[in-house]
Amino acid sequence: MPELLSMSRRRFAQLLGAGAAVAVARPSLSRPLFGDRGLSSTAATAVVRLNSNENPYGPSPAALKAMTDVFSLAWRYPDEHADQLIQTLARMNGVDQKQVLLGDGSGEILKLCAAAFTGPMSAGNGAVPLARPTRGGSLTFMPGRGKMIVADPTFEAILNHARVAGAEVVKVPLTKSFSHDLPKMGAAAMEGLIYICNPNNPTASITPKNEVREFIDRVPRQTMILVDEAYFHYADSPDYESMIPMIKEHPNLIVARTFSKIYGMAGLRCGYCVAQPETIQRLRPQQVWDSVNIMALAAANASLNDPDQVTNGRRLNSETKRFVTGKLEAMGFGHIPSQANFMMIDVKRPVRPLIDALNQRGVQVGRAFPTLANHMRVTIGKQAEMEIFLSAFRQVVSGGV
Ligand SMILES: Cc1ncc(COP(=O)(O)O)c(C=O)c1O
Structure with a gap:
């Protein structure tokens, strides 16, 4: 063993x-x-x-203790623990609770995004956008789906999910400084999903915050953008920043985070994403109910309270x-x-x-x-x-x- x-x-x-x-x-x-x-x-x-x-x-030792304490609740569905975690994550990230979706690891979030936002075009001519901004600025989701645009190399799980969804996967090589080539990635998709892994796996390199911000501002709203911040806590460059604050102005932006890395919970499986409520509503039907177990939720809740x-x-x-x-x-x-x-x-x-x-x-x-x-x-x-x-x-x- x-x-x-x-x-x-x-x-x-x-x-x-x-x-x-x-x-x-x-x-x-x-x-x-x-x-x-x-x-x-x-x-x-x-x-x-x-x-x-x-x-x-x-x-965290607090997470180990919380799991011990919750052992006797293994017979119950984990709703209260999930609600508590959502509440804390919403507060920490300055968003509404309707803007947080938990996942069985952030890997599940990636799968949900691929399922919801990539796949074969339903209109036959490739012209039907996934999501269309209304006059009020919110999104009306359309039945059509699109491509999956990723850097090369990047974290590959989402590529596999997109392929299963029937998407055309487009790989855009990293730049010479190992950042995402955002202009080329943007040019490759007028619909579908663009995946930005920042810091990027496997290169551990970052794409500078100003480039990502300008890109998010420029991308048409029918194109969804998923920024994977699995390694957010390890990045200390002044050129790096979370994109969560941009969600307020961008209905096509999703940011994924995980408890597997800095929180040391890879074996427990807990992650989440933040997006506008309409986008979360689009992801939710793709998900198994109660996909995060009570031990992982208890550990995640406790970890967030451990400042060390x-x-x-x-x-x-x-x-x-x-x-x-x-x-x-x-x-x-x-x-x-x-x-x-x-x-x-x-x-x-x-x-x-x-x-x-x-x-x-x-x-x-x-x-x-x-x-x-x-x-x-x-x-x-x-x-x-x-x-x-x-x-x-x-x-x-x-x-x-
Ligand atoms: C960039 C990135 N995103 C997502 C994941 C998936 O993490 P998890 O499903 O454990 O949250 C990993 C795992 O290594 C990763 O490197």
Whole structure:
């Protein structure tokens, strides 16, 4: 059994035995978090997992306690907990509760957007817009659907959902500075959905806030824009900003967020999006009722009340990232400037054999991306994990792989 899982279960058993009111200590930051889904229990303990951009420090202690407390409510539907989370998220983001939709991870939000806003054109001639602004500025949704426009490379889940919906997927290469080429993306779609992943996965690069803002202002309202801010909390560049404040003026804008990254809840599955109420109404029918479970909701609610979760996660990530980039630079390897909890290292040779060689040494890194075939995506784990990575990396590159 992976170490993380076994620790959590033991912890849960202790907590349940001791009663719901027990205090939960913050998990030790030095405890190595090895393990991998899909591996046998014996193999898993030897693996350093730097391939999924997870948060190695895990959830807030307040989230662990909240899950323990809510264990006995597992028999109930999670409406009250969902309402409470929506209320908090609406307040935090300065929007109405009708403007927040929860998802089973932000992955579900991406799927809902693809289902609602992409797919075959129903009019046959491609001329029917998805959504049309009325004189009052709100949107009247039309039956027609459109294309899915994405950067290349970007987070691929939404491409698959769009393909299932029958959409034509258009990929627009990132610019030389690894930002979204927004003019080309805009020119590619007069309807459908444009996906902007900012910071972008797999490059960890950002598209500057002024460019995104101007783009959102310019795009015709029949074209929907989904800005995926999964890594929002890790970005500290003055050129970066959330697009949530723009939703007020833009009925075609949706912003997605997740509890999987800075909140350390990837295994629990909770995300959300913010948009104008009419847009949320368009997404809702695509969704399973009560798609977020009560444990995830309780943990998410508690996480938002823990002021240390975001600041500590951000600080630990940037300290460790600085350590890793220093060591890599000393070895002669550069990287794409990272605004996330992962980075793209220029390995100056085809990456695939390196990935395999690291894997054989028990270090899992991101898969190869065809358009960046000489780059390796590595999640920033804990210091101890990164030391193991650096040692294995040094071995494989000096061994002529
Ligand atoms: C850019 C981006 N968006 C969305 C997701 C999905 O996150 P989740 O479904 O865990 O919220 C990920 C996961 O890695 C991601 O990298």
